[in-house]
Amino acid sequence: MKEKKYGFRAAVCLSLLLTVVLIALMVGSYHISPFQIVQTLLGSGSKLQNFTVFQIRLPRIVLAVIVASALGVSGGILQGITRNPLAEPGMIGINAGAALFVVLWISAGTTDYYSTLPVLTILGMPLLAMTGSLLSVGLIYLLSSKSGIRPVRFILTGIGVNGGILAVISFYQLSMSKGDYNQVLTWTNGSLWGSNWNYILLTAPLVILLIGAVLFRSKNLDVLALGDELAAGVGLSVPKERLLFLLLATFLAALATSVAGSIAFLGLLGPQIAKRLTGPVHGKMLPMAALISSILLVGADVIAKNLFSPLEIPVGIVVSIVGVPYFIYLMIKER
Template structure:
């Protein structure tokens, strides 16, 4: 019965993702019908349709799926390691640490907008983001460690670090030109408007490798989620495994942040919904979390592009509108 429920959940997730992708490819300032979208993929579209799909909308949708998958898996790992359903990379400062390093990098010695960055700058963005996130995790770990990692202390320390880094980013923005300030402000609130195939080529291999390693060790996550005493009782090297998964989840969140900005609450929504559908097994829950997060982000980005067209609002704001009530619900429901 449980296997049947999981298969149905996966099938529904795939169908919803396909529907949201098709809708996202259809709507915009240049409207297209489902037949025109499918015809363009089959090679029957005109030049305008091909340009709209392949150069503007499809890279954005693909990058949204990649980013959402990384954040969904990252959030699921953090919740297992800390044994706290409120853990997610945007809330505890991991995304902010990555964003700080990338903001400094993209604004250093250039006035170019994010979509116009040179290939050399774009190539180093994930690496800088990983450095920023790992440094943030190190700070959180050191301040929250006291004979082990306690979930509440870890979360509260992360919230404090997140507030501090956000303040530093805001202070840094004061020294920017008006154009750069508006650009970075949009980006730090989460934005996919600068998407291109170039960013997909850079980020996709890294994210796939990290997710593979996490899924390969997913049984360890199952044990860690049960508690420190049980994990040590079955021979798990607790602190080593915690550090291992913290590093991998931080790298995932950092790479996603480097190309899409700070999208908070997605790493909370995806894993929580997936856990209700797939159960506690991380081998099943984490891939489903990636799929659920992808559906949410593609739908949110479609809304962000079209609700107030021609003005585009940051996709992170749309995700937060959904995520904050769910966060409050989980907080009130918990003991």
């Protein structure tokens, strides 16, 4: 794709994201006008406006962008290494493994919502999420092949492991208190309800570092997407590179899940839409996937907060309402 066309489309998507962000800052139980938003961001807002923007809405928006970027890039990687447009972290057990460990961690000895968890518990969440995701991916890897990752078998095994982990979480729900049940419901459906700056400071540097590492090696991902024989023919170590990208995708999905629960289909929608706009070159497609996923998640969160206000529905449900039909469309198209 020509640089001018790519730049124009990226600028349009960035403008859409800024528009959705402005809407997210404005709407809610307390409405703030665009002029008041600008005043508040420049330091001239009232006490109530400052609290609403900087302590409630802005952290939620920033965390949504971090989570969406991580899931969008993770899904783009998985679709590249498996050469399957249906691959995404919520479908093959990566998110579920992370969610299981985080749910067990936050419900151990506390009945608080995760916005009021102790700092030590918050700090442990990404580590536990990564551990859960790695164990899940390790199990999938062991079950799917003895001589490396076979894309089709890997995805089918992942779907089975994902179902098994979700069954474990459901079984765990049978013997928990009402407070713990609400937490599990949050993590299995995905929610940005408890967002605060602690989660952002903890996850943002790691997500940026991992995405940077992916983009640095994106040309190898382009080669892997062409097929094993061609990749090996140009001197690429296929098993090593595929495993490396799988680990990067796992870490990104785990970080997103550790602070927002399991949001399915976002890692499917972002990369697929981005590929239609940029083509298959991952150096361009992955940043666009992060941008589009951010638009989708911030927009979905606005709907989740305000559709049945004051009742808030998990944002993962809103994303799935869009994702499921698109997933079915891709399945039909791939036949």
